[in-house]
Amino acid sequence: xxxxxxxxxxxxxxxxxxxxQGQLSDIVFMPNSASDQRAEDEISLEIAFxxxxxxxxxxxxxxxxxVVEAYSLSGFxxxxxxxxxxxxxxxxxxxxxxxxxQRYTASYSSEASSDAFYxxxxxxxxxxxxxxxxxxxxxxxxxxxxxxxRWIKQGSxxxxxxxxTICAIALPNTTDQFFQIIPISYQMTYSKAKxxxxxxxxxxxxxxxxxxxxxTDPLTGKGYDKIPSDTDLxxxxxxxxxxxxxxxxNDELVTTAVSPNTFxxxxxxxxxxxYQGRFSAFxxxxxxxxxxxxxxxxxxxFECNDETTPEQIADYRDKIMGLPLDNFPRMRLGxxxxxxxxxxRVMGDFGNGNFMIKVExxxxxxxxxxxxxxSKAFDQNKSSLQQKLTDSLN
Numbered sequence: 001x002x003x004x005x006x007x008x009x010x011x012x013x014x015x016x017x018x019x020x021q022g023q024l025s026d027i028v029f030m031p032n033s034a035s036d037q038r039a040e041d042e043i044s045l046e047i048a049f050x051x052x053x054x055x056x057x058x059x060x061x062x063x064x065x066x067v068v069e070a071y072s073l074s075g076f077x078x079x080x081x082x083x084x085x086x087x088x089x090x091x092x093x094x095x096x097x098x099x100x101x102q103r104y105t106a107s108y109s110s111e112a113s114s115d116a117f118y119x120x121x122x123x124x125x126x127x128x129x130x131x132x133x134x135x136x137x138x139x140x141x142x143x144x145x146x147x148x149x150r151w152i153k154q155g156s157x158x159x160x161x162x163x164x165t166i167c168a169i170a171l172p173n174t175t176d177q178f179f180q181i182i183p184i185s186y187q188m189t190y191s192k193a194k195x196x197x198x199x200x201x202x203x204x205x206x207x208x209x210x211x212x213x214x215x216t217d218p219l220t221g222k223g224y225d226k227i228p229s230d231t232d233l234x235x236x237x238x239x240x241x242x243x244x245x246x247x248x249x250n251d252e253l254v255t256t257a258v259s260p261n262t263f264x265x266x267x268x269x270x271x272x273x274x275y276q277g278r279f280s281a282f283x284x285x286x287x288x289x290x291x292x293x294x295x296x297x298x299x300x301x302f303e304c305n306d307e308t309t310p311e312q313i314a315d316y317r318d319k320i321m322g323l324p325l326d327n328f329p330r331m332r333l334g335x336x337x338x339x340x341x342x343x344x345r346v347m348g349d350f351g352n353g354n355f356m357i358k359v360e361x362x363x364x365x366x367x368x369x370x371x372x373x374x375s376k377a378f379d380q381n382k383s384s385l386q387q388k389l390t391d392s393l394n
Contacts, residue, residue, distance in 0.1 A: 041152050041192065042160065045110040045359055048145040048169075048310035052318040053119040054127040054138035106192035108150055109360035117143050117343040117353025118176075129174065134324040140176050141342060142352075144314035145169035147304070148237075148359045152190055163190040166237060166361070167304035169317040171337070174325065180337035181239050183263050184282040184316075185304040191233055191270045193363035233365045235265045244354040245344040260360070261338035276303055281336020288329035 119142045129136045149165040168183040240260035247254050269275040278286065282302075289300040302316050323330045343353035 041150055043108050043110040044149045045112040046147045046310045047112050047114055048313035049142050050144040050314045050318055052138055054124055054140060056120055056124050103194040105364040107362040111356055111358045113356040115352060115354045117355045121352060122349045134326050137321060139172035141172045141179055143170050144317040147308060147310055147313060162306055164188045165304055167308055167313055169313060171317060171320060177342055178339050179342055180339055182337045183279045184302055185278045187305045188268045188270060188275045191363050193233055193365055195233060195270055195365055231271055232267045232269050233363050235268055236362045237263045238360045240358045241340060242356045243343045246347045258340055279336055281333055285329050285333040
């Protein structure tokens with residue numbers, strides 16, 4: 001590494017404040033302007049409830065009106081002076097590189113709860129499969145899906161922008177003992193994870209902090225990479241449940257935890273403008289349904305955006321239920337689903353089912369691994385770099 005580069009990093013390394021270090025690392029590893037949007041974010045999770053109830057045992061005219069309440073819990077996640085100065089600078093540069101690598105991954109989550117997983121206080125027994133059509137048009141599972149959203153604060157405290165949102169449906173199986181969570185579509189505008197916009201230390205795809213690449217890359221015949229400029233990231237969504245109910249002869253109140261299942265999305269575009277996308281299985285489902293529709297009218301598209309309401313998610317769930325169970329596109333839609341056990345009724349056959357749902361999203365970009373490699377290489381050569389910096393300061 002040249003004296004000029006080490007000298008340029010000296011001021012960068014001597015500053016110990018992590019926030020200032022982050023700002024300075026952004027000068028070297030310039031971020032995509034729509035990424036690394038972390039300040040004062042707010043996470044919301046809205047539960048969707050179906051209105052398509054099967055026939056009830058009780059007379060609806062005398063039935064007590066059921067009030068559905070969903071509570072959203074928002075998450076707002078004897079040495080010379082020259083040698084000593086070189087030691088501090090090299091140490092801080094190493095810490096900054098480590099912190100920089102971590103910025104390419106970000107997680108956030110939210111929880112919501114309700115006491116109305118089912119429509120009725122006790123099973124009606126009327127949500128049956130029509131043997132002729134192979135359609136199960138109704139279910140006693142009222143929980144129909146969710147909308148998960150991250151907001152970011154911009155400007156005054158009263159201003160906020162939607163950074164990303166995901167919509168998913170909860171589709172009952174052939175019985176109400178199990179149900180499927182099927183994520184369908186999303187909208188991405190700003191990411192919490194950092195994406196590289198331009199890397200001053202790698203203007204031709206060669207890390208200046210790894211000068212040996214200047215020699216090895218041409219020898220391998222690979223040449224130099226393009227200037228790094230990243231506008232997409234990968235995402236994992238984990239969904240889990242907790243159920244509250246009574247069990248045993250003594251009616252002991254217990255909590256049953258359902259371990260999270262995960263869903264993956266590759267290549268979400270992050271540009272600062274709303275980018276609409278679909279989960280892979282759902283995208284194939286829409287294409288299959290459009291092929292089956294001879295009129296070309298389609299009708300099974302579903303975009304998750306700022307205007308999407310929980311009621312629309314529930315209506316779409318019920319529309320999917322109107323398809324035969326042996327409909328090929330519907331069956332293939334299940335390839336993108338994860339199965340969960342249904343909430344126990346509060347006491348035996350009675351109760352509408354108490355549940356809490358948690359959704360956690362993790363954004364990540366592989367460039368963070370590259371920064372990690374640079375950080376590791378820097379640590380391995382720290383002694384020699386420190387000596388060179390000491391010499392340059394004398």
